[in-house]
Amino acid sequence: MATVLLFVAMPDYDGAVTEATNSGAATSPAKRGRGEKSSPTIYDIARLAGVNPSTVSRALSKPGRVSAKTQKIIEDAAEQLNYQVNPFARALPTGRTQTIGLIVADITNPTFFDIIRGAETTGSDRNYTLVLAESAESPETELIAARRMLSTVDGLILASPRMDDERIRALAADKPVVVINREIVGVPCVVPDVNKGISQAVRSLAANGHQQLAYVAGPPQSWMSGRRWEGVQAACDWYKLGAVRLESSKPTVDGGRQVARDVLASGATAVITYNDLLAIGLMQELQAAGVQVPDQISIVGFDDIFGADFTTPALTTVRSPLGECGSRAAALLLDMLLGQEGPVEAVRVDTELVVRGSSGRLIA
Amino acid sequence: MATVLLFVAMPDYDGAVTEATNSGAATSPAKRGRGEKSSPTIYDIARLAGVNPSTVSRALSKPGRVSAKTQKIIEDAAEQLNYQVNPFARALPTGRTQTIGLIVADITNPTFFDIIRGAETTGSDRNYTLVLAESAESPETELIAARRMLSTVDGLILASPRMDDERIRALAADKPVVVINREIVGVPCVVPDVNKGISQAVRSLAANGHQQLAYVAGPPQSWMSGRRWEGVQAACDWYKLGAVRLESSKPTVDGGRQVARDVLASGATAVITYNDLLAIGLMQELQAAGVQVPDQISIVGFDDIFGADFTTPALTTVRSPLGECGSRAAALLLDMLLGQEGPVEAVRVDTELVVRGSSGRLIA
DNA sequence: ATCAATCTGTCAACCGGTTGCCACGGATTG
DNA sequence: CAATCCGTGGCAACCGGTTGACAGATTGAT
Numbered sequence: 001m002a003t004v005l006l007f008v009a010m011p012d013y014d015g016a017v018t019e020a021t022n023s024g025a026a027t028s029p030a031k032r033g034r035g036e037k038s039s040p041t042i043y044d045i046a047r048l049a050g051v052n053p054s055t056v057s058r059a060l061s062k063p064g065r066v067s068a069k070t071q072k073i074i075e076d077a078a079e080q081l082n083y084q085v086n087p088f089a090r091a092l093p094t095g096r097t098q099t100i101g102l103i104v105a106d107i108t109n110p111t112f113f114d115i116i117r118g119a120e121t122t123g124s125d126r127n128y129t130l131v132l133a134e135s136a137e138s139p140e141t142e143l144i145a146a147r148r149m150l151s152t153v154d155g156l157i158l159a160s161p162r163m164d165d166e167r168i169r170a171l172a173a174d175k176p177v178v179v180i181n182r183e184i185v186g187v188p189c190v191v192p193d194v195n196k197g198i199s200q201a202v203r204s205l206a207a208n209g210h211q212q213l214a215y216v217a218g219p220p221q222s223w224m225s226g227r228r229w230e231g232v233q234a235a236c237d238w239y240k241l242g243a244v245r246l247e248s249s250k251p252t253v254d255g256g257r258q259v260a261r262d263v264l265a266s267g268a269t270a271v272i273t274y275n276d277l278l279a280i281g282l283m284q285e286l287q288a289a290g291v292q293v294p295d296q297i298s299i300v301g302f303d304d305i306f307g308a309d310f311t312t313p314a315l316t317t318v319r320s321p322l323g324e325c326g327s328r329a330a331a332l333l334l335d336m337l338l339g340q341e342g343p344v345e346a347v348r349v350d351t352e353l354v355v356r357g358s359s360g361r362l363i364a
Numbered sequence: 365m366a367t368v369l370l371f372v373a374m375p376d377y378d379g380a381v382t383e384a385t386n387s388g389a390a391t392s393p394a395k396r397g398r399g400e401k402s403s404p405t406i407y408d409i410a411r412l413a414g415v416n417p418s419t420v421s422r423a424l425s426k427p428g429r430v431s432a433k434t435q436k437i438i439e440d441a442a443e444q445l446n447y448q449v450n451p452f453a454r455a456l457p458t459g460r461t462q463t464i465g466l467i468v469a470d471i472t473n474p475t476f477f478d479i480i481r482g483a484e485t486t487g488s489d490r491n492y493t494l495v496l497a498e499s500a501e502s503p504e505t506e507l508i509a510a511r512r513m514l515s516t517v518d519g520l521i522l523a524s525p526r527m528d529d530e531r532i533r534a535l536a537a538d539k540p541v542v543v544i545n546r547e548i549v550g551v552p553c554v555v556p557d558v559n560k561g562i563s564q565a566v567r568s569l570a571a572n573g574h575q576q577l578a579y580v581a582g583p584p585q586s587w588m589s590g591r592r593w594e595g596v597q598a599a600c601d602w603y604k605l606g607a608v609r610l611e612s613s614k615p616t617v618d619g620g621r622q623v624a625r626d627v628l629a630s631g632a633t634a635v636i637t638y639n640d641l642l643a644i645g646l647m648q649e650l651q652a653a654g655v656q657v658p659d660q661i662s663i664v665g666f667d668d669i670f671g672a673d674f675t676t677p678a679l680t681t682v683r684s685p686l687g688e689c690g691s692r693a694a695a696l697l698l699d700m701l702l703g704q705e706g707p708v709e710a711v712r713v714d715t716e717l718v719v720r721g722s723s724g725r726l727i728a
Numbered sequence: 729a730t731c732a733a734t735c736t737g738t739c740a741a742c743c744g745g746t747t748g749c750c751a752c753g754g755a756t757t758g
Numbered sequence: 759c760a761a762t763c764c765g766t767g768g769c770a771a772c773c774g775g776t777t778g779a780c781a782g783a784t785t786g787a788t
Contacts, residue, residue: 039515041773041774041775042774042775043774043775051737051738052737052738052739053738053774053775054737054738054739054740054775054776054777055736055737055738056775057774057775057776057777058736058737058776058777061775061776062776062777065736065737066735066736066737067735067736067737070736070737084511084512084515085774085775086456086515086773086774086775087515087516088452088455088456088461088773088774088775089456089743089773089774089775089776090774090775090776091452091743091775092450092452092453092456092742092743092744092745092773092774092775092776093742093743093744093774093775093776093777094743094775094776094777095402095743097452107477107480107481107484108477108478108481108670110474110670110671113471113472114472116471117471117472120471120498132496134484147448148448151403151448151450151451152451152452280674287676306472306474306670306671307474307670307671307674310644310671310674310675311674311675311676312651312675312676405743405744405745406744406745407744407745415767415768416767416768416769417744417745417768418745418746418747418767418768418769418770419766419767419768420745421744421745421746421747422746422747422766422767425745425746426746426747429765429766429767430765430766430767431765431766431767434766434767449744449745450743450744450745452743452744452745453743453744453745453746453773454744454745454746455745455773456743456744456745456746456772456773456774456775457744457745457746457747457772457773457774458745458746458747458773459773
């Protein structure tokens with residue numbers, strides 16, 4: 001049930017970062033349990049400024065609703081007390097929490113780092129806090145996390161969700177939802193358009209003399225793995241390469257190692273894997289078996305994760321603009337929160353081939 | 365002002381994950397703005413169960429306060445309505461938010477992944493939500509984030525904080541604070557005890573014939589970088605190696621590349637770096653310059669981050685048990701929230717050398 | 729000068745739980 | 759049998775903001 005919150009920025013009055021001066025004004029009358037000096041409220045400000053609390057509330061959150069003069073007095077008082085709104089108190093009557101949720105399969109999977117970063121940055125710019133939940137790759141956990149979060153956030157981003165379409169549509173009926181890395185009819189989606197990157201990769205491999213290619217697939221329930229296989233097939237058709245699909249046990253370095261035998265047995269001289277971790281594991285195992293990369297086999301990964309260039313040779317990979325996906329998804333969601341309709345069609349972002357050392361001319 | 369929340373688990377009644385049935389009971393009377401079916405409240409449950417709302421509140425959060433019979437009736441009603449507490453409503457009167465904060469310098473820095481994971485897991489086990497904030501390596505941003513979070517969370521964990529001791533102590537006076545990767549008098553700390561791992565590393569290098577060692581330092585304001593240098597000096601004294609300290613421009617792969625010239629110029633045949641990223645960059649640059657690793661120069665990193673074994677040769681490194689640090693810090697914090705005093709002395713966790721391929725016998 | 733329209737601030741209800749205090753009824757005790 | 763105690767549930771105030779309704783003050787138009 002793990003969940004992470006990207007706490008972007010508080011949506012409100014931003015007191016100076018000086019030490020609380022407590023100058024002049026009577027100390028907050030609140031009971032202080034044990035050493036807990038409870039922070040000032042709009043009631044404290046109201047008393048100090050000589051106005052009604054509701055006027056304070058309006059001055060601080062409804063620009064233009066009160067006169068410039070009163071506004072000034074209240075802002076000064078707020079600054080003097082080093083006031084910060086209580087987000088809980090604000091969320092209670094309004095239902096607006098100024099947070100958006102993001103559910104990823106695995107916090108420690110580098111694929112998601114950039115998505116998180118992108119969503120966080122965009123949310124931050126618009127004064128939204130990002131709440132990040134982990135589903136541990138399980139559809140059930142994912143659903144539970146989503147349900148839980150939905151009551152706490154204004155909108156939700158699902159990155160590579162594992163739930164079925166129906167459940168996602170049900171969630172989307174409740175509150176704004178944006179999906180990353182998967183297309184679902186009726187739900188706004190942001191997906192990398194893999195075809196461009198795959199075309200570049202296959203063309204590059206063909207140009208280097210390869211004729212037989214293997215695709216190492218990801219988890220069967222991964223929508224994206226299916227799209228990538230389709231893209232590989234189409235590109236191989238076009239460039240006249242043979243294409244064979246191999247299954248992996250899991251989309252990790254270990255899974256990549258395990259699939260090495262099958263790759264060799266397939267007779268392919270070029271491999272495209274579902275993700276970079278598979279590619280790295282595969283390369284390690286092949287090298288351990290004495291196979292030269294890229295002289296005997298070229299390897300192309302997918303995503304361009306952190307560490308993809310740590311290997312020797314560095315990994316050639318189809319980069320997914322994950323950061324942009326996160327950013328676009330957050331922007332979309334925020335627009336929806338402002339009352340705009342979500343796009344009917346999926347938003348596509350381009351992928352591109354990053355050529356490093358693990359792919360090259362076939363030396364027969 | 366980036367901040368991330370690890371949203372661990374809701375501290376409360378856990379409705380079944382079936383679709384809301386809405387069976388029998390009158391639909392919630394709440395106004396439903398536009399399609400927003402507001403979730404059921406304890407008032408709905410009270411009506412359905414024929415009791416007072418306060419009784420519902422007690423049944424769901426004060427075990428033993430109501431009779432077993434009433435308890436059952438209320439729990440059934442809650443399940444039927446698929447009730448979930450509203451965290452905001454709960455936080456408002458109590459001040460307890462069931463969240464703990466964690467501030468890290470950089471979300472995308474793999475060093476922190478395990479800390480996050482560890483804190484998240486431990487928090488999750490105790491029904492706490494972890495709020496993760498990013499300081500972007502800036503002391504000012506860090507302070508602002510900490511101030512902001514402090515009003516929202518029950519306690520705070522600072523991982524490798526960049527603020528000065530005074531400010532941290534000030535925060536700790538407000539609410540429970542635990543520091544990771546740094547020692548501050550008067551504040552509970554969890555720090556890897558680097559000496560054991562460094563001793564092992566230096567002994568291993570000495571045994572392999574090395575006589576001159578270089579330490580590539582991290583950021584000047586990093587407390588931990590200083591401790592590691594001290595540890596290296598002490599171990600080199602003991603094992604009779606010469607030790608020289610080199611400065612890096614930044615603790616990244618790039619920084620590692622840039623320091624390669626200085627390493628060669630220093631005449632050292634073994635290098636210990638402040639972190640793994642520096643080690644990886646250094647190794648890449650040395651190899652590009654035709655230097656054999658480990659035959660001509662041995663390289664030992666620090667931390668054992670994700671990807672440290674992607675390199676060829678795989679990186680030898682002193683592993684910091686970052687996950688354990690996160691976990692211990694969270695446990696400490698939660699204990700403090702339960703009224704126990706924090707430990708007076710820093711909690712130390714062991715480090716150990718992980719020997720891989722980048723270190724070995726010197727071939728002169 | 730009169731009346732309407734606009735601006736500005738106040739009042740009070742409300743969001744959804746929590747909790748101190750009290751009352752009621754049954755069990756215990758002298 | 760009366761006095762006391764305890765277990766249980768209800769009442770109402772409260773946490774700290776938000777907001778619809780409204781009234782007094784200004785302003786402008788006629």
